[in-house]
Every structure is written in C-alpha cells, then in structure tokens.
Amino acid sequence: MHLPDGFLSPPVWGLLDGLALATVGGCVLVLRRRLPEDAVPRMGMLGAFVFAAQLVNVPVAAGTSGHLLGGVLVASLLGPAAATLVMASVFAIQCLLFQDGGILALGANVVNMGLSGTIGGFLLLRLLLRLLPARARKLALFLAAWFTVVGSSALVALELAASGTVPLLSSLAAMVGVHAIIGLVEGAITVAVVRFVARVRPEVLAGTVLDPQVPGGAL
Secondary structure: OOOOOOOOOOOHHHEEEEEEHHHHHHHHHHHHHOOOOHHHHHHHHHHHHHHHHHOEEEEEEEEEEEEOOOOHHHHHHHHHHHHHHHHHHHHHHHHHOOOOOOOOOHHHHHHHHHHHHHHHHHHHHHHHHHEEEEEEEHHHHHHHHHHHHHHHHHHHHHHHOOOOOOHHHHHHHHHHHHHHHHHHHHHHHHHHHHHHHHHHHHHHHHOOOOOOOOOOOOO
C-alpha cells in the first residue's frame, strides 16, 4: 500500500503532506505536555516490532501480498498521540533509508497507513468497546483493525482517482477486495499480540483503552 512518487498529483500529495505534518506536529505538542517516562521505551519497542513486522509479506491472491499496518495495535497500547509519532517514524525510515514509498508521497503514506489506524482506528475501537458487550473486547479489537485496513485501501483508491491515475470504481474494486482479506490477517495479529501482552505484561495495559481493570475483564 506504500505509494511511490508519481502516482499522486501535486495538489493531492501536497494536501496530504500538509495534513500529515500538521497532525504529527500536534501530537508532538501533546506528548511534550504529558508523556509518562515508561512510555518512551514502549514506543521504541513497538516501533521496532511494527518495522520488522511490515517486512513480512503474506501472499493473498494473484501475486498480491500484504503486511501488518499496526496502527490500531500501537494506538491501543500507547494512545493515539504516541502511536502517531511511532508510525510516522516507521514510514519516514522506510521511505528515506529503504525507498519504500516516495518522498513526496510520504504524507499520503502516513495518512493512509498511519493516521487511519492511530486516530481513525482508535476512535472506532473506543466506539466498538462501548457498543459491544464487555466480553466482546477481542471482537472489537479485531473489527477495528480490519476496518482500518479496508478504509486505508479505500483512501488510496480515492487519492489515485483524484489524481487521474486510475478510474475510481476500478481502483476501489481492486484495492478494497484484496485488502478485505489482508485485514483478516491484521485483525488476527492485533488480537494475538495484545492477548500476549495481557498475559506476560498486564501492567502495560494499565490506563489504556484495553485496561483489564475496566469492568468486563481482560482480553
């Protein structure tokens, strides 16, 4: 889903670069005012995990493969502001050091694969946790991760269509169809990692949206 340079028109990538820069900058200001000391090593560890996990591509169909995005996973453990900074750093390193995604399209990739999960997916997760029964926390986490992947693919399709690169219906059908399957993998990995953390380091969930002390029990 990493967009290279040349696929988006200047107005589209310029708008997305500005949106990404403004959002990441706002998150930095939030973190400067309130960031627990123990959050810094967790940000580093989760950033390293997401970076390594995104190197593993899972075959889907017709020569297509997908990889973990991780936005909902990181946001559920760190909160949206810290997660946004972590994901933006991952995509910047991938772009600048490994040429995975274009430099001019970096803002688009941060929005599509980062902010869609760290902010959009996080808000969806909170909504689902309120709407679903307490015993359905794993389902809420799975659905938030799945919808994030599908939503991210739809964003890419819309941006390509707005740039005149690919017709909208063709782009939506191709992107959403494939990523609906990839989203299943994303959801399963997200639930598995959070359940593992809840078993071995339950204190990490303290104060998060998935805090096991909240009525309903742990994952």
